[in-house]
Every structure is written in C-alpha cells, then in structure tokens.
Amino acid sequence: MNIINGFHKFYSLLQDDMSKRIYTSRIMYSISDDKKWIKKIVEELSEGEYLYGLPKGKADYIFGCGTYGFLTYKYFDNEWCGFVDNNHLKYPNGLFGLDVISPVELPKNARVFLCVKYHEKEIMEQLLGVGITKENIINIGKMLQDIANRQYFDLPYLQCESRESFADCGALNGDTAIEFAKWCGGNYEHIYCFEPDKYNAEICKKRLQTMQGKYTVIPKAVYDVEGTIEFSVCKNGNSNIVAEQDKNRDYTSFQEIGNHIRSVGEKMQVETASLDSELAGKRVTFIKMDVEGAELKALMGAKQIIREQKPKLAISLYHSAEDIYTIPSYLMDLRQDYKYYLRHYSLFDTETVLYAI
Structure with a gap:
C-alpha cells in the first residue's frame, strides 16, 4: 500500500469528525513541522480554547524553566517578557x-503562566504574596x-466488558492501571503492568498493593523480541529505549529530538519482552501503549494477541x-474489523492517542 492510499484508507475508517480533524492536522504537522496544526488540535480542548482566547498585549511571563515552561514557550506565541524561577541563578x-528572574522581580501587572508539575500551591501563594493577582495566574500545570x-478512558464508544484483562505498556507509577480499575468498576480479571524503569516499577508496585493480587x-520493556536493549532511566514518564542515532550523544538534562522532548537519564541494559510471549495463553481484552517511541515494535510483538x-x-x-x-498501516494489515478514533490530551504536540475498538 503506498502512503497516499494508506492515508485515504485509514481516514475512511475513522469513526467521527473529531478523529478526522485530528488525523488531518497531525499529518500536516508531520509534513511541515508547523505548530499551527497543533494549535488546531489543541483548540478542540476547552483548556486550549481558553488559552488561545486570552487577550494579547499583557506582560506575560513563564514561571518554570523545565519541560512545561519550554513547551509553553514553544507552542504559544505570546509576546513573552521573560521566565521566572526560584532557581533563577542557574x-x-x-x-x-x-531573562530568567526571581518572583520578587515580577512587575505587579504581570500575567504569569504557571508551568510546573509540583509545588503549585506553594508557588501560587508565593506569587500572590509578591502582588500578582489571582486572575493573572494561569495554571498550565493544573x-x-x-x-x-x-x-484512555473518556471515549464514550469504549465499552467495558465482563472480566477485563488489561496490559498496561509503559505503566509508569501505576496511575493508568488505577484508572482502569475505576473505569471497569473493579470488574477485571488481571492487570499486567510493563515498566522497565526500575524506579518507576517500584513505585508502581507500592501503589497497586490495594489490587489484592489481581495485578x-x-x-521489562515491551518490544517485538525477547532480549536486552539499552535504556535511558529517567525516573519519570520520559524513560525510553535509546534510539540508535542517540547512543553516542552526550546529553546532560533534556534534548529536543524531532518534534518532542525526551529526557535523558542513566543508561542501562534492560530486558525486553513481546506481549505474545510474555502473555502467551492469557486473556487480553485491552492494551494501552505509551512506550516513548517503541509503539510499532511493541505492536509487532503483540500481533498474535491482536x-x-x-x-x-x-x-x-x-x-x-x-x-x-x-502504526495505523500496521494495524489495518493485522485486522480489517477495527473501528478507529483519535483523541488528544495535551496543550502541546504530545499525548495523541489512537483507539481501536
């Protein structure tokens, strides 16, 4: 199947207009790297509609010099006055x-985009304490x-069935597994959490102890074959299999690779496993994959289950x-009876999810 025919075929299999709009915009973004196509997707979200509708011409600052701050700077074309950080001396x-300034240097009329994942309440109090009004604090992290x-579980067409069995590939800290258990009302047979980052895996185990042995x-890293592979352990959701072209690069914190941010951590060898091998003979009703770029390989390792x-x-x-x-081409080749949907769960170019039902 050539690329154009593949696009046409998959487009025809998308089940609603939102999916088709997201698909069209992602194709154009992949071709052009023009962030206006991400804006089209993000504006579909109530949060995105609000942010893009904010009045211009304000004294806008970004609080936070990490990934959230970088991505806010990249994807929103405000006339930014500067960054703010408690570690501004770095x-x-x-x-x-x-410039990167301290909170006390903010002008009283500043509008601050709070781009942090942790300590947001303390920082909110700090900003209020230096004279920034509550109306002028935009909580991006929240x-x-x-x-x-x-x-993963908000799509209305996604129906829970009796005795669900969930393969969570890229389980991180167990959040998705916990949400899955809520989604199916506890009516599940088993949850299989694949998480090769040893730090994340330990947190996941502790958080799932309430599952009463049903997990x-x-x-291991899900892949198309069993073996070992070089892995970057970041102790967060950005842990990833090290791509061949990245093996000899010297990264210190994070590096923009392609169209997204990938954290760089401690490199080590981890075991890989295919779902077909690891879950041979097991019932699997739902597979979720967020494995930092290894999705196609992981799907190849699950072709028998699918x-x-x-x-x-x-x-x-x-x-x-x-x-x-x-990814759509591979799935269409495996089965001809899936119905497809796309949804987006971010203010940036990340977290687009393909559902096959």
Missing part, C-alpha cells in the same frame, strides 16, 4: 534570549493534569513523525 544567560486525567508488575483476541487498543501516536502513518 540561568545567568537567560533562556531563548529572555490544566495539563486535568487533561491527563481524562486520557503483576513486569520490569489477530486472535481483538483487544481494545489505546496507542500513543505522536513520538515520531512517521507514527501517524506506520
């Missing part, structure tokens, strides 16, 4: 041509968390520009 040369809380945490059991699928479709074509 950035004597500023960031992206802008918006991102609210959007993330809807991920297994498997400290062909024989037709599990529901929720697959990340944003880690590389090629994913928008290669």
Whole structure:
C-alpha cells in the first residue's frame, strides 16, 4: 500500500469528525513541522480554547524553566517578557534570549503562566504574596493534569466488558492501571503492568498493593523480541529505549529530538519482552501503549494477541513523525474489523492517542 492510499484508507475508517480533524492536522504537522496544526488540535480542548482566547498585549511571563515552561514557550506565541524561577541563578544567560528572574522581580501587572508539575500551591501563594493577582495566574500545570486525567478512558464508544484483562505498556507509577480499575468498576480479571524503569516499577508496585493480587508488575520493556536493549532511566514518564542515532550523544538534562522532548537519564541494559510471549495463553481484552517511541515494535510483538483476541487498543501516536502513518498501516494489515478514533490530551504536540475498538 503506498502512503497516499494508506492515508485515504485509514481516514475512511475513522469513526467521527473529531478523529478526522485530528488525523488531518497531525499529518500536516508531520509534513511541515508547523505548530499551527497543533494549535488546531489543541483548540478542540476547552483548556486550549481558553488559552488561545486570552487577550494579547499583557506582560506575560513563564514561571518554570523545565519541560512545561519550554513547551509553553514553544507552542504559544505570546509576546513573552521573560521566565521566572526560584532557581533563577542557574540561568545567568537567560533562556531563548529572555531573562530568567526571581518572583520578587515580577512587575505587579504581570500575567504569569504557571508551568510546573509540583509545588503549585506553594508557588501560587508565593506569587500572590509578591502582588500578582489571582486572575493573572494561569495554571498550565493544573490544566495539563486535568487533561491527563481524562486520557484512555473518556471515549464514550469504549465499552467495558465482563472480566477485563488489561496490559498496561509503559505503566509508569501505576496511575493508568488505577484508572482502569475505576473505569471497569473493579470488574477485571488481571492487570499486567510493563515498566522497565526500575524506579518507576517500584513505585508502581507500592501503589497497586490495594489490587489484592489481581495485578503483576513486569520490569521489562515491551518490544517485538525477547532480549536486552539499552535504556535511558529517567525516573519519570520520559524513560525510553535509546534510539540508535542517540547512543553516542552526550546529553546532560533534556534534548529536543524531532518534534518532542525526551529526557535523558542513566543508561542501562534492560530486558525486553513481546506481549505474545510474555502473555502467551492469557486473556487480553485491552492494551494501552505509551512506550516513548517503541509503539510499532511493541505492536509487532503483540500481533498474535491482536489477530486472535481483538483487544481494545489505546496507542500513543505522536513520538515520531512517521507514527501517524506506520502504526495505523500496521494495524489495518493485522485486522480489517477495527473501528478507529483519535483523541488528544495535551496543550502541546504530545499525548495523541489512537483507539481501536
């Protein structure tokens, strides 16, 4: 199947208009790298509509010099006045041509975009204490968390069946597994959590202890074959299999690779496993994959389960520009009876999910 025919075929299999709009925009973004196509997707979210509708011409600052702050700077075309951070002295040369100041240096009329994942309440109090009004604090971190809380289980066409069995590939800290248990009302047979980052896996085990033995945490990376592979352990959701072109690079914190941010951590060898091998003979009704760019390989390792059991699928479709074509093409070749939907769960170019039902 050539690329154009593949696009046409998959487009025809998308089940609603929102999916078709997201698909079209992601194709155009993959081709052009023009962030206006991400804006079209994000504006579909209530949070995105609010942010893009804010009046311009304010004294806008970004609080936070981490990933959230970087992505807010990249994807929102405000006339940014600078960055704000409690560790501002770490950035004597500023960031992206802008100064990094301390909170006490903020002008009283500043509008602050709070781009942090942790300590948001304390920072809110700090900003109020230096004279920033509550109306002028835009909590990006909270918006991102609210959007993330809807991920994987908000699609109305996704129906829970009796005795669900869930394969959570890229389980991180167990959040998705816990949400899955809530979604199916506890009516599940087993949860299989695959998480190769040993730090994340330990947290996941502790958080799932209330599952009363109905879960297994498997400290392996899902892939198409069993073996070992080099892995970057970041102790967060950005842990990833090290791509061949990245093996000899010297990263210190994070590096922009392609169209997304990938954290860089301690490199080590981890075990890989295919779902077909690891879950051989097991019933699987739902597979979720967010494995930082290894989704296609992981799906190749699950082809027997997909062909024989037709599990529901929720697959990340944003880690590389090629994913928008290669992953749907592979799934269409495996089975011809899936119905497809796309949804987006971020203010940036991340967290686009392909559902197959």
